[in-house]
Amino acid sequence: MTAVRTDENPSAPAPENRAPLLEISGLTVSYGRRATALRRAGSTRVLSGVDLTVRAGEILGIIGETGSGKTTLARATVGLVRPDAGEIGFEGRDVTRLSRRDLRGFRRTGRVQYMFQDPLRSQDPELTVRQVVAEPLASVGAATRQERARRADEALTLVGLDAGALGPRTPAQLSGGQRQRVSLARAIVTRPRLLLSDEPVSALDASNRNLVLSLLDRLRRELDLAVVVISHDLSSLAGIADRVAVLYRGRLVEQGPISEVLEHPRHPYTALLTASAPSVRREHRLLPAQLRPDPVLAAGRTPWPDDEGCVFAPRCRFAGPACREEPAAVPVPVPIPVPASGTAAPTPVETAARTAPETAARATARPTATRLPSPAGGPDPSRPHHTVACHHAATWRGGLG
Numbered sequence: 001m002t003a004v005r006t007d008e009n010p011s012a013p014a015p016e017n018r019a020p021l022l023e024i025s026g027l028t029v030s031y032g033r034r035a036t037a038l039r040r041a042g043s044t045r046v047l048s049g050v051d052l053t054v055r056a057g058e059i060l061g062i063i064g065e066t067g068s069g070k071t072t073l074a075r076a077t078v079g080l081v082r083p084d085a086g087e088i089g090f091e092g093r094d095v096t097r098l099s100r101r102d103l104r105g106f107r108r109t110g111r112v113q114y115m116f117q118d119p120l121r122s123q124d125p126e127l128t129v130r131q132v133v134a135e136p137l138a139s140v141g142a143a144t145r146q147e148r149a150r151r152a153d154e155a156l157t158l159v160g161l162d163a164g165a166l167g168p169r170t171p172a173q174l175s176g177g178q179r180q181r182v183s184l185a186r187a188i189v190t191r192p193r194l195l196l197s198d199e200p201v202s203a204l205d206a207s208n209r210n211l212v213l214s215l216l217d218r219l220r221r222e223l224d225l226a227v228v229v230i231s232h233d234l235s236s237l238a239g240i241a242d243r244v245a246v247l248y249r250g251r252l253v254e255q256g257p258i259s260e261v262l263e264h265p266r267h268p269y270t271a272l273l274t275a276s277a278p279s280v281r282r283e284h285r286l287l288p289a290q291l292r293p294d295p296v297l298a299a300g301r302t303p304w305p306d307d308e309g310c311v312f313a314p315r316c317r318f319a320g321p322a323c324r325e326e327p328a329a330v331p332v333p334v335p336i337p338v339p340a341s342g343t344a345a346p347t348p349v350e351t352a353a354r355t356a357p358e359t360a361a362r363a364t365a366r367p368t369a370t371r372l373p374s375p376a377g378g379p380d381p382s383r384p385h386h387t388v389a390c391h392h393a394a395t396w397r398g399g400l401g
């Protein structure tokens with residue numbers, strides 16, 4: 001059995017040192033007529049080439065504005081949406097290659113659970129709370145009704161609800177915060193390895209919000225659960241996520257450890273998000289106005305054509321000719337300690353940026369991740385721990401007013 005890292009067991013491996021549980025690569029999803037390699041007409045692409053890794057016991061936050069593709073990413077991961085391209089590896093198996101029958105079988109294992117954005121959607125108003133929570137157990141083949149009721153009560157207790165008092169009620173007789181916790185109990189009743197929680201706190205008041213977030217944090221430790229928390233609000237992720245992935249119009253523009261991403265955002269869109277979130281600490285106190293296109297300059301600029309180059313270019317203050325080419329996600333150079341006697345050697349990205357800023361990121365568009373310093377026993381070096389998709393990631397701060 002895997003050693004679970006808890007406050008009582010701090011010697012167990014930290015999440016970032018464990019094997020990936022979920023590995024998504026090149027995930028592309030369209031709605032409408034099914035797209036092929038040759039045809040996109042009639043379909044709308046909502047995810048493009050998304051790469052993502054989630055490890056056991058970690059919380060990954062996915063942030064992005066409404067319509068950026070967060071829900072689609074979660075639905076594709078549980079097999080509710082068929083992708084056009086890419087792989088979704090869960091425990092070593094590619095979910096995208098499963099037949100319909102095998103996909104149903106995979107969902108019935110209950111090892112991956114998806115918590116819908118709206119708790120009422122997953123809670124049948126005709127059922128009691130106990131029945132709502134026990135429902136997923138029927139499909140995983142949990143024995144008797146009594147056994148299912150016992151496990152439902154156990155799950156309700158784990159999320160801090162009084163199973164005896166609330167179990168016989170209907171969802172409509174609960175408060176919004178209690179309903180969200182019932183959703184959580186229902187999601188963990190099958191003891192999943194991975195939980196995808198879609199906007200779990202967006203409809204809650206501040207106290208219920210904190211309660212649900214700290215519950216997620218406690219459950220991932222107690223159940224050794226990997227949790228993906230989807231949110232359009234960066235500040236709700238700040239307290240609990242280990243890593244964060246930033247989606248913008250279906251592209252993953254930056255991902256990395258949450259403290260690094262919040263304090264040193266490398267993508268202009270992430271910087272705008274952190275600057276606009278009042279409760280998030282910001283590096284050098286950047287202001288949204290410093291990051292938005294200058295209205296005077298923007299008025300004289302030819303409008304950026306849709307679907308050309310960088311997806312953020314129409315809103316980016318730092319867009320230049322290089323941005324007409326879509327930037328690839330490249331590893332962010334880890335800050336290297338400066339020796340007392342001099343300065344550290346520049347990283348490949350920095351060197352390229354100094355010599356030819358416009359082509360810096362392209363020059364390193366597909367670098368081998370072995371360039372990244374990796375502490376012994378640290379994260380898998382074949383997966384860079386912090387990536388950014390911006391041609392000017394190393395230089396745009398120099399253009400701040």
Ligand SMILES: Nc1ncnc2c1ncn2[C@@H]1O[C@H](COP(=O)(O)OP(=O)(O)O)[C@@H](O)[C@H]1O
Nearest residue numbers: 031032046064065066067068069070071072073
């Ligand atoms: N079933 C669907 N059919 C067609 N378009 C959809 C469907 N679901 C979502 N979309 C579109 O896909 C885009 C991404 O949606 P979604 O994944 O729900 O984003 P988010 O969760 O970030 O708000 C949006 O433009 C949305 O209108």
Ligand code: SF4
Nearest residue numbers: 310313316323390391
């Ligand atoms: S690639 Fe260019 S347009 Fe896109 S975020 Fe970077 S600077 Fe802005």
Ligand SMILES: [Mg+2]
Nearest residue numbers: 070071117198
């Ligand atoms: Mg959504």
